[in-house]
Amino acid sequence: MSRMSASEDQADVARVLAGEIAAFEGIVRRWQGPLINLAYRFCRDRGRAEEMAQEAFMRAYRGLPKWRGESAFSTWLFALATNLYRSELRRIPAGAVPLQDVAEPRDPRAIDGGLEDLDRDRAVRRAVDTLPAKYREALICFYFREMDVPTAAAGLGIAEGTLKARLFRGRKMLESKLASLLDARQTHPYACPKETA
């Protein structure tokens, strides 16, 4: 997030709190893309992603007086949205697609070459959808925030160590689910053997 958009956010929030409701449009315009895309990663449904993002904006509007400016507006907004999306996802659980339906390589003799990129990406996404909620959420937020552990942990409201542990275990599970597609796992920089909270 740029310094410019941070100051714009702050200015818009101040205007909304002063009674100029139209100023909220600036916030929506700036953050609609990220919030909808984050929602889409959670639910994989475009229409539902927009509904969830709209609800997140509404909650942000209602909660604006509670934002004290201790953290960046974007951090607060993403934490609020992530919390909403997580509860939505738990209300309607993911993993409706059994792993047997995950696309298999057309030619098992040539794993890297035989599977189309699109099929492979889809297989990984579906495998992520079948993970238990806390690991799925950790992976979604971590990769959405471009592998930034502190930001993803802040969004999820958990300690960085906890996030690292969940990422490690989530990836382990993912790899076992995708065993036929993945090569032997190499040591990963954010591997952490113990969950701290």
Next chain:
Amino acid sequence: MNDNDLDRMLMESEEIVPSSGFVASVMEAVQQEAAAPAPIPFPWKWALPGFVVSVAMAMGMIARWFYSGARASDPLRPTATALPMETFSSSLPQVHVALSTWVALEWSALALLVSFAAAWLSMRIASVRE
């Protein structure tokens, strides 16, 4: 496929573009919310005396129940067996009916009183809001 491939696939998820009417839709919902009257705060000032009275009454009833239990188990208290048998057997149904009637009346009166108080308080609060 190695870890980097997995990272890439997980990070490069399909991006979607917000629909053209999204901002307008959110702002419409925000405007509606802003135009809606503020929720009526709970009238603690009016409700507090009622709560206090209710708690006092509940405590009074509990105390009375304990007191009557203690009296029933008091060995010095004259019991029904101390009365002459004829008097006891003849007066028992009348006492029972009288007692039941009195208890029923007491509760009915209390229920009526509480209902009237609730109705009066609601109307009073509504008229103050107007």
